[in-house]
Amino acid sequence: xxxxxxxxxxxxxxxxxxxxxxxxxxxxxxxxxxxxxxxxxxxxxxxxxxxxxxxxxxxxxxxxxxxxxxxxxxxxxxxxxxxxxxxxxxxxxxxxxxxxxxxxxxxxxxxxxxxxxxxxxxxxxxxxxxxxxxxxxxxxxxxxxxxxxxxxxxxxxxxxxxxxxxxxxxxxxxxxxxxxxxxxxxxxxxxxxxxxxxxxxxxxxxxxxxxxxxxxxxxxxxxxxxxxxxxxxxxxxxxxxxxxxxxxxxxxxxxxxxxxxxxxxxxxxxxxxxxxxxxxxxxxxxxxxxxxxxxxxxxxxxxxxxxxxx
Amino acid sequence: xxxxxxxxxxxxxxxxxxxxxxxxxxxxxxxxxxxxxxxxxxxxxxxxxxxxxxxxxxxxxxxxxxxxxxxxxxxxxxxxxxxxxxxxxxxxxxxxxxxxxxxxxxxxxxxxxxxxxxxxxxxxxxxxxxxxxxxxxxxxxxxxxxxxxxxxxxxxxxxxxxxxxxxxxxxxxxxxxxxxxxxxxxxxxxxxxxxxxxxxxxxxxxxxxxxxxxxxxxxxxxxxxxxxxxxxxxxxxxxxxxxxxxxxxxxxxxxxxxxxxxxxxxxxxxxxxxxxxxxxxxxxxxxxxxxxxxxxxxxxxxxxxxxxxxxxxxxxxxxxxxx
Numbered sequence: 001x002x003x004x005x006x007x008x009x010x011x012x013x014x015x016x017x018x019x020x021x022x023x024x025x026x027x028x029x030x031x032x033x034x035x036x037x038x039x040x041x042x043x044x045x046x047x048x049x050x051x052x053x054x055x056x057x058x059x060x061x062x063x064x065x066x067x068x069x070x071x072x073x074x075x076x077x078x079x080x081x082x083x084x085x086x087x088x089x090x091x092x093x094x095x096x097x098x099x100x101x102x103x104x105x106x107x108x109x110x111x112x113x114x115x116x117x118x119x120x121x122x123x124x125x126x127x128x129x130x131x132x133x134x135x136x137x138x139x140x141x142x143x144x145x146x147x148x149x150x151x152x153x154x155x156x157x158x159x160x161x162x163x164x165x166x167x168x169x170x171x172x173x174x175x176x177x178x179x180x181x182x183x184x185x186x187x188x189x190x191x192x193x194x195x196x197x198x199x200x201x202x203x204x205x206x207x208x209x210x211x212x213x214x215x216x217x218x219x220x221x222x223x224x225x226x227x228x229x230x231x232x233x234x235x236x237x238x239x240x241x242x243x244x245x246x247x248x249x250x251x252x253x254x255x256x257x258x259x260x261x262x263x264x265x266x267x268x269x270x271x272x273x274x275x276x277x278x279x280x281x282x283x284x285x286x287x288x289x290x291x292x293x294x295x296x297x298x299x300x301x302x303x304x305x306x307x308x309x310x
Numbered sequence: 311x312x313x314x315x316x317x318x319x320x321x322x323x324x325x326x327x328x329x330x331x332x333x334x335x336x337x338x339x340x341x342x343x344x345x346x347x348x349x350x351x352x353x354x355x356x357x358x359x360x361x362x363x364x365x366x367x368x369x370x371x372x373x374x375x376x377x378x379x380x381x382x383x384x385x386x387x388x389x390x391x392x393x394x395x396x397x398x399x400x401x402x403x404x405x406x407x408x409x410x411x412x413x414x415x416x417x418x419x420x421x422x423x424x425x426x427x428x429x430x431x432x433x434x435x436x437x438x439x440x441x442x443x444x445x446x447x448x449x450x451x452x453x454x455x456x457x458x459x460x461x462x463x464x465x466x467x468x469x470x471x472x473x474x475x476x477x478x479x480x481x482x483x484x485x486x487x488x489x490x491x492x493x494x495x496x497x498x499x500x501x502x503x504x505x506x507x508x509x510x511x512x513x514x515x516x517x518x519x520x521x522x523x524x525x526x527x528x529x530x531x532x533x534x535x536x537x538x539x540x541x542x543x544x545x546x547x548x549x550x551x552x553x554x555x556x557x558x559x560x561x562x563x564x565x566x567x568x569x570x571x572x573x574x575x576x577x578x579x580x581x582x583x584x585x586x587x588x589x590x591x592x593x594x595x596x597x598x599x600x601x602x603x604x605x606x607x608x609x610x611x612x613x614x615x616x617x618x619x620x621x622x623x624x625x626x627x628x629x630x631x632x633x
Contacts, residue, residue: 008518008519009519011518012514012515012518012519015514015518016511016514016515016518019511019514020507020508020511023507110344110378113344113346114344114345114346117346118346119346119348119352119555120346120347120348120532120556121555121556122535122536122539122556122557125536125540213506213507217507217510217536218506218507218510218532218533218536219536219539219540220506220532220533220536220556222344222346222347222506222529222530222532223343223344223346223347223377223378224378224380224504225506227502227504227505227506227507227508227530229507258508258511259511259515262498262500262508262511262512262515263515263519265496265497265498265499265512266465266496266498266515266516266519267496267519268496273470273471273498273499273501274470274471274499274501276499277499277500277501277502278501
């Protein structure tokens with residue numbers, strides 16, 4: 001590999017990694033918050049789909065990307081309320097509820113797309129924002145500091161969510177209802193209310209993840225746009241040990257492996273394409289196996305709360 | 311009294327005749343992606359709607375579809391369900407459905423099955439197979455691309471290296487080489503027919519490596535088109551369906567699959583009692599493949615003339631394209 005081409009490839013790999021990682025960061029950190037409260041939401045992909053459509057359709061009809069983002073967040077919130085009602089209030093089995101939510105999101109987004117749009121159409125995507133001074137740094141500037149707002153937001157979410165979980169009263173309450181809801185209840189914490197908050201905040205972030213695909217990266221909507229990214233996002237929560245920083249590591253590993261395999265193909269490296277596309281999944285499974293740390297899993301995860309039990 | 315009976319008999323005969331004529335042909339199609347995918351599935355669904363309209367509307371042909379059948383066992387269940395419900399023609403629109411058709415078709419000998427893209431009817435009397443010589447339109451697009459590239463770098467994105475995705479890309483590379491052998495072609499396979507985000511990332515990778523022309527096959531290439539649109543200045547060549555509406559300033563031309571001729575022939579053969587055993591191949595010569603130039607893109611006349619000459623040469627077999 002020649003020097004300039006090698007530098008261009010490195011720059012390209014890192015740059016692609018950032019945009020690929022953004023949806024995973026929103027969805028996975030949202031799921032960390034949700035699971036910290038003791039609720040597993042396997043419907044992340046469905047939330048991403050309906051929100052991706054909401055963002056796309058609002059942008060298509062109003063021309064406003066801001067309204068598109070707002071629509072995605074509201075769609076995520078609505079899905080979060082639905083998931084909360086079913087799994088927290090009605091105490092339905094969380095895994096099954098989540099799968100139901102996924103299928104609902106998949107079907108509804110497809111139906112709405114067919115009825116309201118009809119065929120693939122495009123909208124403008126969020127424009128890249130060159131950060132003053134930082135974007136002028138040689139090599140690093142073009143790679144890291146000329147992204148759209150949703151990519152910056154995804155990486156800012158890591159310290160923000162850490163602060164929320166570790167340094168605020170809301171974080172303590174989320175953890176307490178996820179670890180021992182009966183004890184939390186005994187000191188006056190409204191378990192269901194906190195779980196509603198966790199599920200809904202997670203769903204709003206999953207909604208933003210959907211928007212980061214439809215109006216952040218692609219400028220369009222298509223049936224099953226997420227192609228299962230929501231499920232990978234849930235897996236990254238386990239990979240990251242229920243910590244935002246761990247999720248960041250997982251999202252970057254998965255994304256850089258994907259970006260790397262694309263560049264290998266472009267540069268003509270003699271690796272069978274089918275082997276190259278397996279690389280991100282192989283690496284992630286390997287890392288998950290080596291770093292699995294179930295000790296951090298919320299003790300009351302996947303358990304509904306009934307006052308007087310446990 | 312006799313007069314009344316005659317009139318009643320006449321009404322009855324007329325009603326029976328009308329009933330016989332009015333019985334519509336029921337066609338079901340199972341597709342791997344959505345009818346709105348701007349690519350493979352949409353090409354078939356558009357053709358079916360067109361044939362329905364031409365041959366008398368819903369009173370003549372009833373259409374049903376099942377889309378997004380990425381999962382082959384689900385598709386197999388849908389194929390069997392439609393056959394069980396008495397549909398006259400069941401179209402399994404995906405090369406991954408071949409083994410399902412092979413297994414199910416013998417159980418419904420009066421039902422016509424059609425599947426593609428492939429050429430194998432499995433020796434079954436009620437199975438038609440169809441394919442597209444995608445390399446032909448790929449060659450023409452390649453000639454256009456070779457005339458328009460400035461960087462002499464062209465990027466290609468596809469799902470997996472099989473079927474018409476591969477033959478289109480191989481034809482495209484041959485078209486490029488026929489004009490200028492120095493043009494570099496880099497290919498990326500994402501391993502997925504549906505991952506738009508990865509397809510967009512693949513396109514951005516090509517653009518970052520200097521490509522100023524992109525093309526690709528499968529429904530997920532709309533992601534690549536989005537990436538081309540964002541980059542500004544990178545041109546796109548489509549296949550399977552006319553993709554000009556997705557990026558009117560960037561799409562130069564699209565190879566369009568037109569299945570209408572094949573569908574009408576299957577209907578005619580069925581009416582004549584032939585339920586299968588025939589293979590169809592869409593080509594530039596038989597009109598199954600068409601090059602749709604984007605009217606919004608100002609294509610230089612000399613470039614279009616070169617592409618038209620290539621298309622005519624392929625049709626007349628003076629230009630050879632390897633599949």
